[in-house]
Amino acid sequence: xxxxxxIEEILLLAIWKLGEDAYGISIREQVENDTGVKWLxxxxxxxxxxxxxxxxxxxxxxxxxxxxxxxxRIYYTLTQVGKERLQAIQLxxxxxxxxxxxxx
Amino acid sequence: xxxxxxxxxxxxxxxxxxxxxxxEDMEYRFAQDMKExxxxxAELSRAxxxxxxxxxxxxxxxxxxxxxxxxxxxxxxxNIKRHKGYSFINIFGLAIGMTVCLLMLxxxxxxxSYDDFHEKGDRIYRLxxxxxxxxxxxxFAGSMPxxxxxxxxxxxxxxxxxxxxxxxxxxxxxxxxxxxKQSQIFHADPEVFDIFSWPLLEGEPSSVLTDPFSVxxxxxxxxxxxxxxxxxxxxxxxxxxxxxxxxxxxxxxxxTHLNCEILISYATIHSLGxxxxxxxxxxxxxxxxxxxxxxxxxxxxADKVNSLLTRNTGEWxxxxxxxxxxxxxxxHWETEYRGDVGVKGNILYVYLFxxxxxxxxxxxxxxxxxxxxxxxxxxxxEIGIRKVVGANRRQLxxxxxxxxxxxxxxxxxxxxxxxxxxxxxxYSYLGxxxxxxxxxxxxxxxxxxxxxxxxGLLAGSYPAWFMSRFHPAEIMNKRPVKGTSGVxxxxxxxxxxxxxxxxxxxxxxxxxxxxxxxxxxxxxFDKEDVVLAYFPFTNxxxxxxxxxxxxxxxxxxxxxxVTGVYTVPGINSQYNMTVRKKGGGEKESVTIxxxxxxxxxxxxxxxxxxAGRDFSEDYSLDSKESVLLNEAAVKTFGFDNPxxxxxxxxxxxxxxxxxxxxxxxxxxxxxxxxxMLIYFDPKFYLLTATKIKPEDPEAxxxxxxxxxxxxxxESEFNYRYxxxxxxxxxxxxxxxxxxxxxxxxxxxxxxxxGLFGLAAFITNRKVxEIGIRKVLGASVRSxxxxxxxxxxxxxxVSNIIAWPIAYxxxxxxxxxxxxxxxxxxxxxVMSGVSVLLIALVSVSSHAIRAAxxxxxxxxxxx
Numbered sequence: 013x014x015x016x017x018x019i020e021e022i023l024l025l026a027i028w029k030l031g032e033d034a035y036g037i038s039i040r041e042q043v044e045n046d047t048g049v050k051w052l053x054x055x056x057x058x059x060x061x062x063x064x065x066x067x068x069x070x071x072x073x074x075x076x077x078x079x080x081x082x083x084x085r086i087y088y089t090l091t092q093v094g095k096e097r098l099q100a101i102q103l104x105x106x107x108x109x110x111x112x113x114x115x116x
Numbered sequence: 117x118x119x120x121x122x123x124x125x126x127x128x129x130x131x132x133x134x135x136x137x138x139x140e141d142m143e144y145r146f147a148q149d150m151k152e153x154x155x156x157x158a159e160l161s162r163a164x165x166x167x168x169x170x171x172x173x174x175x176x177x178x179x180x181x182x183x184x185x186x187x188x189x190x191x192x193x194x195n196i197k198r199h200k201g202y203s204f205i206n207i208f209g210l211a212i213g214m215t216v217c218l219l220m221l222x223x224x225x226x227x228x229s230y231d232d233f234h235e236k237g238d239r240i241y242r243l244x245x246x247x248x249x250x251x252x253x254x255x256f257a258g259s260m261p262x263x264x265x266x267x268x269x270x271x272x273x274x275x276x277x278x279x280x281x282x283x284x285x286x287x288x289x290x291x292x293x294x295x296x297k298q299s300q301i302f303h304a305d306p307e308v309f310d311i312f313s314w315p316l317l318e319g320e321p322s323s324v325l326t327d328p329f330s331v332x333x334x335x336x337x338x339x340x341x342x343x344x345x346x347x348x349x350x351x352x353x354x355x356x357x358x359x360x361x362x363x364x365x366x367x368x369x370x371x372t373h374l375n376c377e378i379l380i381s382y383a384t385i386h387s388l389g390x391x392x393x394x395x396x397x398x399x400x401x402x403x404x405x406x407x408x409x410x411x412x413x414x415x416x417x418a419d420k421v422n423s424l425l426t427r428n429t430g431e432w433x434x435x436x437x438x439x440x441x442x443x444x445x446x447x448h449w450e451t452e453y454r455g456d457v458g459v460k461g462n463i464l465y466v467y468l469f470x471x472x473x474x475x476x477x478x479x480x481x482x483x484x485x486x487x488x489x490x491x492x493x494x495x496x497x498e499i500g501i502r503k504v505v506g507a508n509r510r511q512l513x514x515x516x517x518x519x520x521x522x523x524x525x526x527x528x529x530x531x532x533x534x535x536x537x538x539x540x541x542x543y544s545y546l547g548x549x550x551x552x553x554x555x556x557x558x559x560x561x562x563x564x565x566x567x568x569x570x571x572g573l574l575a576g577s578y579p580a581w582f583m584s585r586f587h588p589a590e591i592m593n594k595r596p597v598k599g600t601s602g603v604x605x606x607x608x609x610x611x612x613x614x615x616x617x618x619x620x621x622x623x624x625x626x627x628x629x630x631x632x633x634x635x636x637x638x639x640x641f642d643k644e645d646v647v648l649a650y651f652p653f654t655n656x657x658x659x660x661x662x663x664x665x666x667x668x669x670x671x672x673x674x675x676x677x678v679t680g681v682y683t684v685p686g687i688n689s690q691y692n693m694t695v696r697k698k699g700g701g702e703k704e705s706v707t708i709x710x711x712x713x714x715x716x717x718x719x720x721x722x723x724x725x726x727a728g729r730d731f732s733e734d735y736s737l738d739s740k741e742s743v744l745l746n747e748a749a750v751k752t753f754g755f756d757n758p759x760x761x762x763x764x765x766x767x768x769x770x771x772x773x774x775x776x777x778x779x780x781x782x783x784x785x786x787x788x789x790x791x792m793l794i795y796f797d798p799k800f801y802l803l804t805a806t807k808i809k810p811e812d813p814e815a816x817x818x819x820x821x822x823x824x825x826x827x828x829x830e831s832e833f834n835y836r837y838x839x840x841x842x843x844x845x846x847x848x849x850x851x852x853x854x855x856x857x858x859x860x861x862x863x864x865x866x867x868x869x870g871l872f873g874l875a876a877f878i879t880n881r882k883v884x885e886i887g888i889r890k891v892l893g894a895s896v897r898s899x900x901x902x903x904x905x906x907x908x909x910x911x912x913v914s915n916i917i918a919w920p921i922a923y924x925x926x927x928x929x930x931x932x933x934x935x936x937x938x939x940x941x942x943x944x945v946m947s948g949v950s951v952l953l954i955a956l957v958s959v960s961s962h963a964i965r966a967a968x969x970x971x972x973x974x975x976x977x978x
Contacts, residue, residue: 036137037144053141053165054172061134062176071133086137 016068016101019059022047024068024098027088034088060088068094122166122562125569130173138169163561170565184511188518195519196526199491205873206487207527209866213480214531214567216862218560219539220473220855225559227461230371230448234313236407239275240444241414243267243404243421244453247437257456259439261402262395264305264382266424273417277406278307279382280374282457289353290341298337300377301354303385311407312374318348319363325379328387332363332379354380357388373447373458396428401455405444414441464932465852472856475616476863477567482609483870484575488520489582489606490877499583500591512584520576524568532564545854578605607910610874613867614914614951615921620860621947622922623929626937627853630930633785633937634846640780641685642722645810646838647817648684649824650803658828659801666714666804668823674809674816679716680801685782686841691800695793697753698762698770705764708749708791709782712800718744718777720807728759728775731796739796742774749791750776763793771795784845785935805838864951868958871907875959879903879966887971899967900960907959908952915948 016024026042027034034042040056063069072087090098126135142165149158175185196203234240245259258281267277281303288298308314309321316324316332324332331352338347338361347361359380368375385391392398408414421439429437442450451460502512651658659680666678682691691712696705715731715738717723726747731738743763750758761773779789808816821833879886886899922944930936 036141040141052168052172053138054169057130057134057138057141057169058172058176060137061130061173064131064133073133073136083140084136085140086133 015104016097019055020063020068021098021101023056023059023063024090024094027069028090028095028098032087035085039088063094064088066093067091068097122565125170125562125566126173128569129170129177131177134173138173142166142169166562167565184514185518188515189522191515192519192522195495196523201876202487202491202873203523205869206484206523207530209483209869210480210524210527210571211530211534212862213477213483213866214528214564215534215538216859217473217477217480217567218531218535218564219542220469220476220859221563222539222560224466224470224473225563226371227448227466229559230461231373231444233369233372234311234444236311236313237444239408239410240311241406241408242442242444242447243406244440244442245437246440255440255453257453258401258403260396260398261392262428263404263421263424264402266428267404267406267421268307270424271417271420273409273412273420275407275409276307276310277404278305278311279402279404280304280308280376281382281385281402283380286355288341289356296340298354298378300375302374302376302379303382304376304379305382308379308405311405314368315366317364317366318346321363324363325381326383327360327362328381328383329357329359330362330381330384331359332365333361334365334367334377336367337377338364352378354378357384359384373456375458397430397433403457417441462848465848468852469855472620472859475620476859476866477571479613479616479863480866481571481575482613483866483873484520484523484571485578486606486609486613486870487873487877488575489579490874495583496586496591499586500588503588504592509584513580516580516583517573517576520579521568521572524572524575528564528568532561542858606874610871610910611914611917613870614911614955615918617860617864617867618914618918618947618951619922619925620856620863621951622918622943623926624853624857624860625943625947626926626930626939627849627856629937629943630933631846631849631853634849634933634935635843637785637935639685639842640723640778643685643839643842645808645813646684646720647806647808647820647835648687648803648838648841649806649820649833649835651801652828652830658830659798661827662714662798662801662804664827665823666716668827669804669806669820672816672819674811674813675820676807676809677716677719678804678806679714679720680798680804681713681717682711682800682802683782684721684803684805684838684841685780686838686843686845687803693765693793696764698764706752706791708752708793711782711792711794712797713794714796714798714801717794717805720805721780722807723780724778726776726778728773730775738774741769741771742796743771744775744777744794745773746777746789746792746794747779748789749793752791765793765795781935784842786845786933788934864954868954871955872958872962875903875907875962879962883966883969883974886966886969887974890967890971891975896964896967900963903963903966904956904960907955911948911952911955914951915944919944919948 022043023039026039026046030038030042036057039060040051040053043051043056060069064071068091069088070091072089073084074087075084123135123139126138130138142162145165146158146162149161153161231237242257243259243263245256247254247256261279264277264279267274283301283303285297285299286301288296290296304325306322306325308325309316317335319332324330331354333341333347333352341347341352342350347364350361352359352361363379365376365379368377408417418439418441421441425437425439426434442453447456448458448461449463499512651662662680666680669675669678691710692707693710694705694707711717715733718725718730725744728744731742731744735742745753745758753761753763755761755773758773758776763771763773765771777794781789782792783789806820817833817835820835824830824833882903889899923939926939930939
């Protein structure tokens with residue numbers, strides 16, 4: 013099985029944390045809050061688009077909640093595959109960091 | 117609004133779902149930036165966002181991730197480095213092509229975006245009118261002041277209407293008691309803010325212009341008169357009256373016909389007692405704009421407006437006046453309106469520039485394709501290996517496209533840099549009266565990104581598909597692969613490239629010839645050393661003092677002759693009258709151009725009398741009933757011997773013809789000389805024309821200025837040379853001529869660059885053949901001729917393609933001129949031969965070098 017890349021991991025975590033409220037802007041802001049770094053939009057949306065293709069996330073179109081111009085807003089949620097991958101990477105991290113002397 | 121083009125690009129490279137998210141995010145950030153940093157920085161940061169979003173998305177969609185992409189980029193850079201010469205030619209040629217293209221597109225974008233920023237723009241119209249009887253109709257941009265309020269209250273189809281009125285220059289006295297001349301001052305109804313989307317930074321749109329003596333100023337004006345203080349509530353002294361500043365407008369973008377700097381409330385006109393007492397019949401030069409309701413039709417409005425006119429004015433009026441409704445989008449292009457405001461554009465030149473921009477880019481693209489294809493032939497082995505190791509065709513195509521897009525991006529960077537360096541100086545050199553607003557730069561850069569994608573894909577596509585087609589066994593085999601010579605396709609490109617260059621050269625030569633012809637043709641008058649000065653419109657007594665001015669002027673030794681006149685060549689006004697032969701019926705009357713003038717006209721303008729005599733003060737009847745005709749008028753009336761013939765002016769005034777002047781061009785050579793009648797009538801003088809001696813014009817002008825100021829009590833003597841006035845008719849042509857010639861040279865340069873590279877490539881491939889020929893006894897000359905011959909053939913084919921197209925286009929352009937040069941084959945042959953010579957020079961240098969080389973060098977390896 014292929015492991016998630018770091019960007020994918022961070023994004024999936026952000027979506028998971030946001031739960032019902034994960035859409036473009038909120039995801040970006042969540043990620044920026046979590047990492048404390050300004051992200052290039054291209055990195056975020058490019059990765060989101062790839063993860064959608066790989067079936068880690070699915071999207072839902074919500075009419076009438078976006079901005080005043082009436083564009084629909086796209087909500088992102090994790091798929092079963094996405095969740096499994098996230099669990100795998102969590103396990104991996106845990107295993108990797110177990111019994112490691114403190115890194116100084 | 118997120119620029120539509122940028123959005124289009126986005127949708128091109130990413131899926132719909134992702135696009136929606138991205139757009140929402142960008143709009144959100146933009147709105148935030150607007151609040152925090154202001155518009156300009158918000159726009160800039162959005163442009164940056166756009167670029168950084170496009171690239172990763174592109175990589176993601178096309179390459180399915182970063183790692184493969186990195187590999188492609190690495191290979192591409194290696195290839196650029198390995199073939200420095202080719203890469204240089206490629207990048208340099210493409211960069212110049214892009215710069216040229218951008219420079220021309222900038223003009224086009226600026227022109228077609230005139231007045232496009234009003235939200236209700238497609239529903240805004242202006243009420244204009246035709247005035248006059250059949251034959252002497254004139255179009256006016258303005259109408260009577262009563263229309264504004266009447267449209268608002270009486271026509272339900274009109275959402276809102278407002279009047280705007282341009283004032284002459286006014287004097288503004290600052291707080292420090294300094295006096296400034298200020299133009300672009302408009303009176304305006306408060307409703308203007310409901311019509312036009314003028315961004316009011318301070319003040320309430322509905323109330324800023326309601327009270328008399330209130331003004332709204334732009335930031336520029338506020339800075340000029342109040343420096344950094346808040347202008348609201350301050351007073352402004354305009355022409356001695358005190359106005360209160362009630363609103364602050366954002367500076368207007370340069371591409372609007374209503375370029376206001378100060379708006380004075382329309383109510384002020386009432387308060388000053390300047391509102392006409394009969395607003396339905398007295399002309400006010402009021403420009404009346406209105407917004408049509410969304411569900412209403414324009415026809416209904418037109419009918420109602422005309423019935424308004426009938427109800428409120430008499431028959432005398434309605435006979436002469438027709439109301440015309442003009443959409444906002446046409447105001448920039450329609451030139452025949454008198455009293456109009458703003459700079460006019462010419463759609464012909466927009467098309468010309470747009471097509472030239474595309475052509476130059478096409479040339480550069482062809483070049484690029486040509487060189488890439490020939491270079492890829494060298495990489496057959498690489499492709500073979502890649503295929504053997506397992507690359508599929510799609511991957512190879514991607515690799516080649518990456519390379520070509522990379523080269524395009526690099527050239528774009530140079531191209532945009534060059535463009536930024538050049539555009540200000542180029543446009544100021546050409547004297548184009550515009551600056552550029554930021555939103556257009558954004559559009560322009562969106563075009564650039566699109567251009568890169570299109571050029572890169574287009575230029576890379578042929579080599580990519582062509583090269584990835586072969587079976588590896590075919591390639592790895594030593595024998596040359598069928599169809600790899602690629603000659604036929606490349607020949608087509610070279611031929612097209614040169615055909616375009618030839619068309620451009622022919623165009624340049626003929627435009628120059630026509631300009632030259634227009635400047636040097638015998639105009640029938642002498643435009644040198646004639647000083648024109650208008651009687652000030654605001655001073656009604658000025659005309660009556662004309663005789664005094666004339667006597668005073670003539671006292672100076674260097675003044676040859678003075679005349680008062682209605683119009684002179686170089687000035688766009690025309691006065692028509694109906695004339696018929698005495699004894700002829702009403703039906704035989706014709707409308708001809710009339711020129712009211714004083715006795716000195718013929719000598720002042722250097723006209724030539726071909727029959728009869730000039731006006732003379734010796735004949736007392738000359739000032740009452742004598743006229744001069746021009747030759748065209750003689751022909752119109754069909755006189756065999758015009759002298760002494762009697763004519764009826766306006767159907768009742770009887771005059772006799774005393775002389776005939778040779779035809780002279782009152783208008784530019786665009787239009788035919790119309791029949792003209794010159795008669796004596798001081799009521800109609802609009803200006804004086806003074807012929808002076810060429811010696812020491814400064815002293816003469818100073819003397820004339822003194823006379824003018826003392827006699828008329830004016831503060832200034834505004835004069836203009838007739839030569840300048842007349843030559844300005846050809847301003848557009850000259851400007852275009854200059855631009856096209858610069859672009860032609862560049863296009864030719866790009867083509868040659870391509871040919872040079874191609875020739876280098878071909879001779880390189882044939883180096884062994886040349887060696888063998890030499891060993892067998894061929895001379896340098898015969899070898900050089902052999903290889904040059906091939907290129908000669910192509911250039912000749914290009915000529916054959918280019919000539920008819922060039923002929924067609926040039927013929928169309930010359931159709932603009934009533935007087936024009938005859939089309940001879942010389943420019944065509946000239947451009948053909950010069951292109952041939954240039955091509956030969958760039959090709960033969962390679963051929964000669966190859967032929968001079970010692971055959972041992974090329975042959976010893978086998």
